[in-house]
Amino acid sequence: MNNVINKLAALVRSWAPSDPSSTGTIVVRLLSEFGRGHARSYGLAFVFMGLGAACTAGTAYLIGSAVNQVYVSRSFYGVAAVSLAAIVIFAVKGVATYGQAVTLARISNSIIATNQKRMFDRLVTQNLSFFTDKHSSEFVARVNYGAGAASSVLNMLITAAGRDLLTLLGLIVVMVYQQPLLSIVGVLIMPPAVLVLRKLIKRVRQITMTQFGGTVLILQALQETVQGFKIIKAFNLENVMRDRVYLHVDAIEKASNKLARVSNRSTPLMETLGGIAIASVLLIGGYSVLVLDATPGGFISFITAFILAYEPAKRLARLNLELQSGLVGVRILFELLDLPAPPADSRTAVLAVSHGDxxxxxxxxxxxxxxxxxxxxxxxxxxxxxxxxxxxxxxxxxxxxxxxxxxxxxxxxxxxxxxxxxxxxxxxxxxxxFAYVGQDVYLFHGTVKENIALGRIGATEDEIVAAAKAAYAHDFIMAFPEGYDTKVGEQGAQLSGGQRQRIAIARALVRDxxxxxxxxxxxxxxxxxxxxxxxxxxxxxxxxxxxxxxxxxxxxxxxxxxxxxxxxxxxxxxxxxxxxxxxxxxxxxxxxxxxxxxxxxxxxxxxxxxxxxxxxxxxxxxxxxxx
Structure with a gap:
């Protein structure tokens, strides 16, 4: 499977433009950075998809056989054999579907976890100046939106190649085997649908970026509302914040509605073309059975395969359209991962402080x-x-x-x-x-004990209590119902200003x-x-x-x-x-x-x-x- 992924990446690279943000380049990078590392797991998923596709094609073929056994051969034993085969096929398909879903889910979870770690590592290694002109909600949105985008797009590609393409090929084999001439009709519906979809791709990308931008603004407003709730109440800013959030929500709703209209604009055409194709098949197939004395089983088998092939064919036709929406998140992921890392710090000398001059x-x-x-x-x-x-x-x-x-x-x-x-x-x-205590104390989400212990990782409980006592914090801490296990709230909101400062001093004391x-x-x-x-x-x-x-x-x-x-x-x-x-x-x-x-x-x-x-x-x- 690794070789397959490498060849697929090389194939995509051959037609991908040099633009690093282009669809081809992004897909190549996805396959190289994430697909290659999970090649065996994707290979297993591909096998499960192949089994599922074979079962779907076999189902279409069996239906034709069942009709012939009933109306042509009039054999009960033949019908029983077909029924037994149907049980086996559907059981195998169920196992294959389960295996495919679990395998892809495990790959997806692994990729998401890796991306979350990589994105956080990239952020935490930046210099302080990097964060001064950006809102923290932007990073939250990027991590949440971008971390899962890579696995979603890869699953989309693997599913398209494994489930949809293999299913379509299997059903085409059945159709060609049963009715070669009727198979030509299905080919005629593809070109118009593909031409329509190509025109929609660029608009989908733009609208999806608008959605992401609006989501960032909503997160920003929500975060500022929570962190600045006291100011909002003190200055009667409820309506101002409400209007700000409503404005962004309305913008996202408008963009989402536009995306729904644009991305589904091809549906009426594709459904109409599908109807024309089915009607043509029915007319031609009915004529061959009624006038030319063809077996009804072959006709029924073809119709079944044709109808079953319609959905995977439609998904494949829309693949590039769906891909553009998913690639917006991948671009956001790569924008963060591609941030220039500060120069590697090669300094290894250890500062030895004896006097503190x-x-x-x-x-x-x-x-x-x-x-x-x-x-x-x-x-x-x-x-x-x-x-x-x-x-x-x-x-x-x-x-x-x-x-x-x-x-x-x-x-x-x-x-x-x-x-x-x-x-x-x-x-x-x-x-x-150094031990630092600032005017604006920052306490992390967690307990009093956990915040003091951050002064020196590995500090014992006795050391934490001793530091709290030296900071004149022990008495008020023990007055809390849960003592040192009391939750401090977001940024220490559960404590007074003086209490927060004494917790910060205890944190500095335990650092020694x-x-x-x-x-x-x-x-x-x-x-x-x-x-x-x-x-x-x-x-x-x-x-x-x-x-x-x-x-x-x-x-x-x-x-x-x-x-x-x-x-x-x-x-x-x-x-x-x-x-x-x-x-x-x-x-x-x-x-x-x-x-x-x-x-x-x-x-x-x-x-x-x-x-x-x-x-x-x-x-x-x-x-x-x-x-």
Whole structure:
């Protein structure tokens, strides 16, 4: 069967145009990538189809024999023999049909599973920038729609070649054997039907693509409705979202109706031609029996074979039309599988962190050419110290974290950890050195325990509980009816903001990494929740190198080093009181924060004179641990 598939692929390749998206090229690729790997299974299915086709042809022949035994030979034993043969034929056909269906289903399931894995692998290896301008629902639709398309098209081709073509050939043999002249009539109906179908193929492809595009938009709207349900309710956006979904649904309905009209436009013609052919056969056959004294069994056998041949002939005539609809999904599959893979990372050196000293040396980076985000940035985050970054949004603070995590590579300069250039170490060992807690906590679908355990695969239950206790999360977790087995809901929707943050800190604690990255986890919390999170962060950062992006300046008042980042540059650096005395960017930024809170500090307390005079306010990340 493998040789057959190779020859079939070569045959299709010989007439396939060079266009990689053409029908011939796609079919060749399908046969090469998927058909060849399942050649034996497809061969077995083909054998079952051949048995089924032989049984169908045998049924048509037996009916003629039965008629002759009754009306010509008038032999009861002959009729009994034909009846016994019919039982055997239909039993064999039943087994063959079962074997064909199960074999094709197993092949299909295997191909779908393989494609789902390949598509996910292709997505997960892309760089972060690949996802920034695309909606996640597009990938969901592509994986769902494309994964099964390959097996569907292959099954369509194998079924057409095995079941329909073999059945048609077997029935033609019966027809030619019984009535050679009448067989010519059946040939006359094919050319008009094929000409009509060829004109419909291009339109079917366009309409099917429209359907897929509409499905993506519906998935996008549904996903945004679920994830943004609170905003939808808060802003009374129910009608807006409803109108958006209805618009896309109506568009798909319109495209589906058009597809139904176009794809079935050939049906009246084919049925009419079939009727003409049957009428002609009846007239000619009746004349041969009544006038020329031909045996009625041969005529009945021919009529039976002709009627049975009509459906497989019609399916074969429509094959290219049906193929175009299926190939839309295959093209979507190959578009994703053909995404250029990022260059293979050959770095095998393992980052060894002994102290946790982090240095940026003249680092430059831009997401887009000509739009620099970091401009020759240099700083040092001392071991076991807290290094903070402040500044207006868009200044480049988060980009520093992205570079540290290896999500992007700088275009110039070096990033060193304990003197080791991170450009020379493997990304896995680099990321193992960090524990990250962000402002927007992402919890995965599953239980509290499962989300904490993701910090370090293989963490024991005792380690998970210890991390939760250190993160001040154990008490509220145990207050849930199911404790650590409580489902967190989509993106942690079952938990409050403070609870989600403490779960994230527990996840970072169980990781036990030497360097901590904090993207102001308390920015969106109330005072009570913030006090718990601040206390948990104090446990997390103790004895570790900590880099923190701060929006609430009082939280970093006692940081060992504060860097003011503006327009991709570090414009000022020092301790809190030192920067206030300078009266430059940090002092201005600090006063703006104070004025935003009406003369109170960010914690909601009156601003002490010492702070205005250049002394730090009383609250800080370490003092919060005592709350």
């Amino acid at each position: 982090v240095r940026f040396e003249n680092v430059e980076f831009a997401y887009r050419p000509g739009e620099p985000v970091l401009k020759t940035v240099s700083f040092e985050a001392a071991p076991h110290a807290v290094t903070a970054f402040v500044g207006a949004s868009g200044g480049g603070k988060s980009t520093i974290f992205n570079l540290l995590l290896g999500l992007y590579r700088p275009q110039a300069g070096r990033i060193l950890i304990d003197g080791q250039d991170v450009a020379e170490v493997s990304p896995v060992s680099l990321r193992n050195a 990494a030497p360097i901590i990255l904090l993207d102001e986890p308390t920015a969106a919390l109330d005072s009570e929740a913030e006090s718990f999170v601040q206390a948990a962060m104090t446990v997390l950062t103790k004895g570790r190198t900590t880099l923190v992006i701060a929006h609430r300046l009082y939280t970093i008042a006692h940081a060992d080093r504060i860097h003011v980042v503006e327009h991709g540059e570090i414009v000022e650096a020092g301790r809190h009181e030192e920067l206030l005395r300078k009266g430059q960017r940090y002092a201005t930024f600090y006063q703006l924060r104070l004025s935003d809170h009406g003369g109170e500090n960010v914690a909601g307390e009156p601003v002490p004179d010492a702070a205005v005079a250049g002394e730090p306010p009383s609250g800080d990340v370490r003092a919060a641990a005592a709350v």
